[in-house]
Amino acid sequence: MIVSCELCGTKYRLDPSRLRKDRAKVRCSRCGHTFVVKKDAADESSAPAADALSPVPEPEQETISYQRPTPRPVRPQPAAKKKRSLAPVLLGLLVVAGLLAGGAYYYYAKFVTGPAPQEEAPTSPTAPPAVPQVTIEENIQAYFLENATVGQIFVVQGKVVNEESRPVSFVLLEGKLYTGENQPALVQKAFCGNVLSKEDLMQMDMADVQNAMMNREGKDLTNVHIPPQGKVPFMIVFYNLPDLEMLKDYSVEVVSAQVDQ
Structure with a gap:
């Protein structure tokens, strides 16, 4: 038939x-x-x-095979073309003019107006704290599943490793799906330590799935006090997917974590 x-x-x-x-x-x-x-x-x-x-x-019957896309290569920026110009000549003239102006100012300040008052150097803004050294293991799994409420979903899961010399907590990841033009099509965040079974991913409402992924402490507090070289699993779930022919690549990165005091 x-x-x-x-x-x-x-x-x-x-x-x-x-x-x-x-x-x-x-x-x-x-x-x-x-x-x-x-x-x-x-x-x-x-x-x-x-x-x-x-x-x-x-x-x-429950899964569809998926071949992990190859990582996107970083294209080096082309070197700027060298152009001949009058910049060296102009620079020499500016240096001479600067020396003459500096000498005149020094003479005026010392012999006419006296020493200039000292000014306090402006304070530079405090740099934001660096993200602790938490890395993502290479053996990442990625696959499609059919959810009962939203249809097809894309799941990325793996493990992170604490490379710090002290324990860390609250590791937050960000995953992205890219189109063929290397433009992000979907962005999804998830805290480490929250992993669901394939059966749950296929049956649960997607709002409940996302609430589980954003549990800051992780399931059973697995995302708290991660020891040095300790490993914690993670899972990122994408839904409302665009046309699958548009998707060419994905990425996962650590966006924040906290070193325990």
Whole structure:
């Protein structure tokens, strides 16, 4: 019998004898969409099918394979072209004029007006504190899931390592999804120590998922008093995704943390 993918419209030839029940889930090999096929609702037209289609094995029904994009290379800025100009000549004239003006001012200040009053040097603004040394391990996992309320979501998870000599707490991460033009399409933040199972991610309301991700202390206080070289898992969940063909890359970075006193 002939079946069509609900998402991209690709037709497939499916052997009815391979369906164990009246309803079965199958996956489109072209776009990866999973949909339900009924024995009595199949399209029996004579339109040609692209390939034979098999029912999706039970362990694989909940996830869609995802190949992690390659990191975006940083392009070096091109060197500025050297241009010949009158700058050296003008600079020499300015130096001579400055010396003459300085000598005249010195003579006037010393012999005419006396020593100038001392002025206090302006105080420079205090620099913001640096983010503690917390790194992200290389073995990051990224995959798609189907949520019951918002549809397809994109999940990034891994671990951070405390590189400081003292314990740290409240590690906050920021994840970004990029388009082909290297423009951020989605930005999402999450505190470390908050990890949900795939079953919860597929069934929970997305508002509850985001509330869980923003638990500052982490689940069971795992994001508090992280010892030196200690590791804490993290998870960032993106939803309301744009067209998947637009997404080309993602990134995760540490935006804040606190060193314990």
